[in-house]
Amino acid sequence: MQNDLMPNFLKNRSYLTPNRVAVYFNNRQLTFHELYERSVETAGKFQSQGVRRGQYVGVLLKNHLDTIVVLFALQLLGVRAVILNNRLTSSEIIWQLKDSQAAFLITEKSFADKELEIRDMIPTLPTLIKEQLDSLPMETPDIEEEINLGDVCTIMYTSGTTGKPKGVMQTYGNHWWSSVGSALNLGFTDSDCWLCSVPLFHISGYSILMRSVIYGMPIVLHESFDVEKIIEDFHSKRVTIMSVVGTMLTRIVDFIGEEQLPQSFRCMLLGGGPAPLPLLQFCVAKDIPVFQTYGMTETSSQIVTLSPEYSISKLGSAGKPLFPSQVRIMLDDGRRAQEGETGEIFVKGPNVTPGYLNRPGAMLDRTKDGWFSTGDIGYLDDEGFLYVLDRRSDLIISGGENVYPAEIESVLLSHPFVKDAGVTGQEDERWGQVPIAFIVIKERIAVSRNELELFCMERLAKYKVPKDFKFVEELPRNASNKLLRRKLKGEH
Amino acid sequence: MQNDLMPNFLKNRSYLTPNRVAVYFNNRQLTFHELYERSVETAGKFQSQGVRRGQYVGVLLKNHLDTIVVLFALQLLGVRAVILNNRLTSSEIIWQLKDSQAAFLITEKSFADKELEIRDMIPTLPTLIKEQLDSLPMETPDIEEEINLGDVCTIMYTSGTTGKPKGVMQTYGNHWWSSVGSALNLGFTDSDCWLCSVPLFHISGYSILMRSVIYGMPIVLHESFDVEKIIEDFHSKRVTIMSVVGTMLTRIVDFIGEEQLPQSFRCMLLGGGPAPLPLLQFCVAKDIPVFQTYGMTETSSQIVTLSPEYSISKLGSAGKPLFPSQVRIMLDDGRRAQEGETGEIFVKGPNVTPGYLNRPGAMLDRTKDGWFSTGDIGYLDDEGFLYVLDRRSDLIISGGENVYPAEIESVLLSHPFVKDAGVTGQEDERWGQVPIAFIVIKERIAVSRNELELFCMERLAKYKVPKDFKFVEELPRNASNKLLRRKLKGEH
Structure with missing residues (x-):
């Protein structure tokens, strides 16, 4: 029997x-x-325009019911969705569209400005506007009846230490x-309901979509994080689980004040950094x-989570790996760390990406004996609980968004x-954190912060723009001229 | 990443x-x-005797705590357990041990008679007696840290239309x-607890063991079906799920009379025939x-189950396939059946066996385009619910045990x-059902029922021995001399 084939997720759920x-x-x-029927219809419209397996x-869209339909329509057709962070600038988006050799762009009216700029730079790229789908002819779409789990x-693009983003x-x-x-x-019952106010273009949001269709579970989708509406839906929709980042949790806690969350609510899944x-x-x-979690785009959402029974005794830990996955700590000298010893976090499991689009070398660089190097620093305690001490060498996490210093530096340079x-x-x-920049100006030149x-x-997307610019004589570099970012603040 | 590797189930759960x-x-x-520690110890004892990956x-054992330890010890060592139905006669067991070329037999004192007969017939087969493990030397076992899902x-042996059992x-x-x-x-929560009074040598029992370790869920193991003890444990252990066959359910219903089952109990998983x-x-x-189910040894337990929301409106249906699996009905002429049309049930999915031990041909005979032919007859209604009309051509299900006419006939012949x-x-x-035999005696010979x-x-195991022997002149056969078993009763 072919173990990699499975019935199409949405069709099967329907x-x-x-x-x-x-x-x-x-x-x-x-x-x-209804979701299936609408997705089939949308798939038919896409197919009539030449969208193919x-x-x-x-995909450049906001959180919206239609966005879910679009994303599932693409799954039905066996199309690979390059899901674009809608906070990016046009030039960042253009870079990703070109890098992925996107055959189409699906977007919406509210991004008309960006769309114009994109069309200007990639005139050959056909654009489909969400609001204009109705006017398109409808074909009977060629549905992928079975999907291959390896497809x-x-x-989703993430940056890293090299500056330019890579497609995971x-x-x-x-x-x-x-x-x-x-x-x-976490367990799962038929009264579960997951609230999604994180972006669908992030793995934190997209993974909720997938759980919905795999579990047969309703989700409550919000366009953005509005604490009042969220607490309202906790009650009216009997929400049981919500994915949050630290800043969202803080605002929820502030908002409810002396009140309690409803009894039915059972899990605040906390990602996006410690x-x-x-x-x-x-x-x-x-x-x-x-429930504290640890994960990244490359692990398709959480890979380590703190189980209910340890939420108090192991406060501050990210927990233990999900059942199919594994985690270990490696020291610089290649040895596996002992209990309590700090080193680099490596992960392994069927939720770990097979690699970066068109960059086989980038994956090889990050893989050792089948283990994926996260670049993050941490340790396992004597019971095997993971403590994350420091994210990916220089990663800045700002309101749940990953900000990579190298990417900003290359713009500044x-x-x-x-x-x-x-x-x-x-x-x-x-x-939580914001980026700040240290600048060395060319000799005999003046330039303002503004x-x-x-x-x-x-x-750069707004959240990546440094909140401060400090002018300095030189930057701390090591013997091989590598920038020592952690010394930036200390030395200035 | 290698998607077929997973951490050793029990070690990971521990x-x-x-x-x-x-x-x-x-x-x-x-x-x-504790289960892991004891299984490691037992694995060490096995290894000291030459048991190897x-x-x-x-394995010839009754339902017992030690049996669970033995079965997991074999998993830790990467040994393939040939799990023997302990109701079989020595000659049936010997046949399976020879067919699988078993390197060892693990059994217990209460089967001393059978063990003697087995040793007589296969003198080269080393036997390990459960009660004597303590006296064996302990080695540090070579634990399979990772398992390959394809291993x-x-x-488990099942018969079929051909007479001799095949190892699934x-x-x-x-x-x-x-x-x-x-x-x-079914959903799963951390208050779930599964009662197992079905034999661990059947997939119905063994699958509960696997769920226990994969879910992290306690099971309540019973040596046999004792309705009074079962209802007692429903209360004292807060059992939520139990696997039953029809005859067990009847006895539970009779026993409780006017009483109700405790509120915490949520699922009676009913297998073993309609x-x-x-x-x-x-x-x-x-x-x-x-929850009515449909499954077989070849599908590693249920493959079709009636979901909670349809238990009343679709009473009598076996339900719909589990998410990763598929079911379809095929007509004799090779066409796929329409809604409501009766034909043979085919299944597909990652829980379907890769084949029969040392009999690649037997699997090929039952596979078409990646679909497994169950031999059972049924139809799908207009919403895709499966109704099983008739089990595997001639299969008799007696108290949850499969009884294959061809096997009994070959003994009689x-x-x-x-x-x-x-x-x-x-x-x-x-x-539910019992086997009865129709006999044609050689001319001028007299032989008694006794x-x-x-x-x-x-x-033959006791449950396979015909409950009646009817002497007839000839048996109904078709033109190609195939026995028409369904006509046996009608014509006599």
């Missing part, structure tokens, strides 16, 4: 439990059968195993069930007056 | 949730950590996907949550006075 609610969005709702197709489902390939199997691993850890200990302690005291640039994170009450900020604004 | 209870048995209990090892975990190979992946498919269908409709209706009226023999099922109030019964008793 067959198994057609009448269960799949999505609540504002005042609307769709059952799995195996293509890479850019690529989605591409997430297979159907990656998403499947992530969902199953999470279900085995949360401050006082926040966690406060949640324990208030009976808010927080492209400024004609900048001789050298280094970026690092600074603590921030609202966002000018650099504008320069960045044009080229 | 790492993830060491302190959860794994098994209750009589007045004892073991946590996952990749061997086939016969064979267990062998069940891989780790088969068991894994079966467990996951069931969890996605249950009588009045029993199901009675359970609905009494709020006993019965080996009697020197029997010229022809045909076996079919007869309704039975207690067992003599034939004794002859069978020596060669």
Whole structure:
């Protein structure tokens, strides 16, 4: 028997439990059968425009009921969705569209400005506007009746230490195993309902979609994080689980004040970097069930999660791996770390990406004996609980978004007056961290903070633009001229 | 990443949730950590006797805490367990041990008689007696840290239309996907607890073991079906799920009378052939949550199950496939059946066996385009619910045990006075069905019912011995001389 074939997720779910609610969005709702029917229709429209199996197709949309339909329509056709972070600038998006050789761009009216700029730079790229799909002819789409778990489902770009973002390939199997691993850890009942106010273009949001269809579970989709509406839906939709990042959790805690969350609510799945200990302690005291997690785009969502029974005794730990996955700590000298010894975190499992789009070398660089090097620093305690001490060497996490210093530095270095640039994170009450830049100006030249900020604004998503620019004589570098980012703050 | 590798199930579970209870048995209990420690110790004893990775090892044991330890010890060593039905006669067991080329037999004192006979017939086969393990030297066992989902975990013999039993190979992946498919269908919470009073040598019992370790869920193991003890444990152990066959369900219903099952109990998973409709209706009226299922050794437990929301409206249906699996009906002319059309049931999925031990041809005979032919007859209604009309052509299901007419016939035909023999099922109030035999005696010979019964008793497990022998002139056969078993009863 071929163990890698499975019935098409959405079609199968629509067959198994057609009448269960799949999505609540504002005042609307769709059952799995309705979601399937609408996705088939949309797939037919896409096909009439030439969208075909195996293509890479850019998706630039906000969280919306239609976005879910678009994403499933692409799955039905066997198209690989290049899911674009809609906070990026046009030039960042263009770079990703070109890098993935996208055959189409699917977007919406509210991004008309960006769309114009994209069309300007890639005139050959056909664009499909969400609001204009109705007017397109409808073909009977060629549905993928069975999917191969090894096939690529989605591409999400992340940067890293090298500056330019790389497209992480997430297979159907990656998403499947992530969902199953999470279900085995958190449990799952037919009264579960997952609230999604994180972006669908992030793995944190997209993975909720996949769980919905694999578990047969409704999700409550929000366009953005609005704490009042969220607490309202906790009650009216009987939400049981929500994915949050630290800043969201803080705002929820502030908002409810003396109130309690409803009894039915059972899990606050906390990702996007380590949360401050006082926040966690406060949640324990208030009976808010927080499950700390550790994961990344390359692991298709959480790979390590703190189980319910340890939420108090192991406060601050990210927990243990999901059942199908494994974690280990390696020392610089290649030895495996002992209990309590700090080193680099390596992971392994069927939810780990097979690699980066068109960059086989980049994956080889990060893989040792089948283990994936996260670049993050941590240790396992005497019972095997993971403690993450420091994210990917220089990664800054700002309001749940990953910000890579190297990417910002390469923009700054492209400024004609900048001789050298280094970026690092600074603590921030609202966002956890924000990027700040250290600049060496070319000799006999003057340039203002404002000018650099504008320069960045044009080229980088807002959350990546440094909140401060400090002018310095030189940057700390080691013997082999590698920038020592951690020394930036110390030395200046 | 290698998607077929997973951490050793028991070792991983012991790492993830060491302190959860794994098994209750009589007045004892073991946590996952304790179960792992004991299994490692037993694995060390086995290894000291020459038990090695990749061997086939016969297991002839009753339901007992030690049996669970033995079965997991074999998993830790990467040994393939040939799990023997302990109701079989010595000659049946010997046949399976020879067929699988078993390197060892693990058994217990209570089967001393059988063990003597086996040793007589296979003097080269080393035997390990459960009660004597303590006296064996202990080695540090070579634990399989990772398992390959494609590796064979267990062998269970089933017969079929051909007479001699065949060893069904069940891989780790088969068991894994079966467990996951069931969890996605039934849901799973950390208050779940599964009662196992079905034999561990059947897939119905062994699959509960696998779910226990994959979910991190306690099981309550019973040596046999004792309705009073079972209801007692429903309360004292807060059992939520139990696997039953029709005859067990009847006795539970009779026993509780006017009482209700405890609120915490949520699922009576009913396998082993279709249950009588009045029993199901009675359970609905009494709020006993019965989930009808359809499955076989070759699908590593249920592959089709009736979901909670349809237990009333689709009473009598076996339901829909588990998420990773598929079912379809094929007509004799090779066409796929329409809604409501009756034909042969075919199944597909990662829980379906890769084949029969040393009999690649037998699997090819039952596979078409990747679909496995069950031999059973049924139809799908307009919503895709499966109705099983008739089990595998001639299969008799007696008290949950599969009885294959061809196997009994071949024993009868080996009697020197029997010229022809045909076996079919007869309704039975207690067992659902029992086998009865139709015999054509050689000319001018007299033989008594008693003599034939004794002859069978020596060669067949008790539940296979015909409950009646009818002497006839000839048997109904078609033009190509194939026995028409269904006509046996009608014509006589």
